[in-house]
Amino acid sequence: MPAHSGADRLDAASSSTQPLPPAAPTATGNGNANGIGSVPMNSNYRLRLIPHQNHKPDNYDDLQSEFTPIFFSSLERYLPPQLLNVPREAKYKYMRGILRRYSSEGDRARAKKHKEYRQKIISNYQPLYRDLYELDATTFFVPSFIEAFMASDSNIVQSIKSIMSEPAPGVYTFNMLQPRFCEKLLAEVENFEKWITETKFGVMRPNTMNKYGAVLDDIGMESMLHKLMEDFIRHISRVFFADVGGYSLDSHHGFVVQYGLNRDVELGFHVDDSEVTLNVCLGKQFSGGELFFRGVRCDKHVHNEALPEEIFEYSHVPGHAIIHRGRHRHGARPTTAGSRVNLLLWCRSAVFRELKKHNNGYASWCGDCQREKRERLIQAVSEKKAEMLRERVVHD
Numbered sequence: 546m547p548a549h550s551g552a553d554r555l556d557a558a559s560s561s562t563q564p565l566p567p568a569a570p571t572a573t574g575n576g577n578a579n580g581i582g583s584v585p586m587n588s589n590y591r592l593r594l595i596p597h598q599n600h601k602p603d604n605y606d607d608l609q610s611e612f613t614p615i616f617f618s619s620l621e622r623y624l625p626p627q628l629l630n631v632p633r634e635a636k637y638k639y640m641r642g643i644l645r646r647y648s649s650e651g652d653r654a655r656a657k658k659h660k661e662y663r664q665k666i667i668s669n670y671q672p673l674y675r676d677l678y679e680l681d682a683t684t685f686f687v688p689s690f691i692e693a694f695m696a697s698d699s700n701i702v703q704s705i706k707s708i709m710s711e712p713a714p715g716v717y718t719f720n721m722l723q724p725r726f727c728e729k730l731l732a733e734v735e736n737f738e739k740w741i742t743e744t745k746f747g748v749m750r751p752n753t754m755n756k757y758g759a760v761l762d763d764i765g766m767e768s769m770l771h772k773l774m775e776d777f778i779r780h781i782s783r784v785f786f787a788d789v790g791g792y793s794l795d796s797h798h799g800f801v802v803q804y805g806l807n808r809d810v811e812l813g814f815h816v817d818d819s820e821v822t823l824n825v826c827l828g829k830q831f832s833g834g835e836l837f838f839r840g841v842r843c844d845k846h847v848h849n850e851a852l853p854e855e856i857f858e859y860s861h862v863p864g865h866a867i868i869h870r871g872r873h874r875h876g877a878r879p880t881t882a883g884s885r886v887n888l889l890l891w892c893r894s895a896v897f898r899e900l901k902k903h904n905n906g907y908a909s910w911c912g913d914c915q916r917e918k919r920e921r922l923i924q925a926v927s928e929k930k931a932e933m934l935r936e937r938v939v940h941d
């Protein structure tokens with residue numbers, strides 16, 4: 546059964562990063578640490594289930610490894626306490642041992658190819674604005690966004706809530722990016738597109754649903770976007786999305802999508818390969834392009850009809866962000882005039898994915914799982930009641 550009628554194609558909405566259904570691991574090798582970092586592994590290699598939140602990991606950018614450096618800085622927080630402060634080389638060897646042990650030959654070959662692909666871009670593409678490649682909160686973000694994260698530990702939840710609107714359950718919006726930052730990022734993306742055309746470079750698009758768009762992680766923005774996730778998005782996730790990993794977000798897929806004349810027109814109905822998705826409109830001027838939402842569902846219920854109260858439409862505003870669970874079914878209406886470019890950050894949690902494997906098919910965040918559970922409870926209560934009544938009749 547289609548998720549809802551009309552032109553939305555939940556079943557056709559496949560992407561290299563998220564065929565639907567079933568949710569599949571990323572095919573782009575872009576930093577998904579699935580299956581690692583969450584459980585004791587064997588007597589030689591152990592990781593903690595809960596990360597050391599206050600530990601500041603080392604930087605592994607300069608190491609020549611078959612794995613992306615961000616894997617190591619993410620994984621470091623899960624090291625056993627006695628390994629947290631040993632020399633970087635020792636931590637690196639330990640973590641590389643884990644990664645080698647728990648990744649298949651195929652995974653490693655794909656990761657190696659992807660690394661070479663990135664290397665090719667980074668050594669040939671000349672960025673337009675180098676200052677975009679390192680996170681600088683004061684030039685990237687509007688003051689209200691920065692201030693919300695400066696509150697003390699005891700006030701941070703209230704402070705984050707104070708800049709958010711919740712126009713529909715589980716969908717939050719807030720002002721985030723400065724106009725000048727949006728302009729520069731748009732120009733950088735245009736510059737990259739120009740380079741692709743001139744050099745005829747065989748670029749990989751963010752997913753198979755887009756013919757246009759660029760993976761920002763591939764052009765050198767991976768560590769900047771990782772910092773965005775670690776320093777800001779994880780805190781938001783802790784407040785609003787505790788049921789899908791909360792603060793444990795530890796890897797991401799960062800990209801832009803482009804719509805308009807000679808670009809993509811719309812985006813079919815889908816779910817993201819993420820626990821939490823941040824979507825920020827960069828501009829420029831456009832008509833249409835609204836996001837439509839149809840409720841949060843697990844794999845088992847992903848094609849079920851939406852309830853009327855789950856139907857929600859959102860109009861993008863340049864500079865403003867929308868954040869939602871990756872499993873919140875959605876799509877984008879046609880951009881009917883002008884040009885629209887959005888920045889997407891699909892944030893993932895290895896711990897959440899590991900724990901999800903053991904949830905016996907019940908997803909607390911899925912609207913239909915919740916309804917089924919409620920119905921089972923009501924059924925059980927009424928059976929108990931009937932039994933008690935029968936007993937009373939016998940007694941009387």
Ligand SMILES: O=C(O)CCC(=O)C(=O)O
Pocket residue numbers: 802812817824836875876877887889
């Ligand atoms: O066009 C948009 O704003 C939505 C993009 C989106 O949902 C995605 O890339 O996963």
Ligand SMILES: [Fe+2]
Pocket residue numbers: 815816817822875
């Ligand atoms: Fe999406």
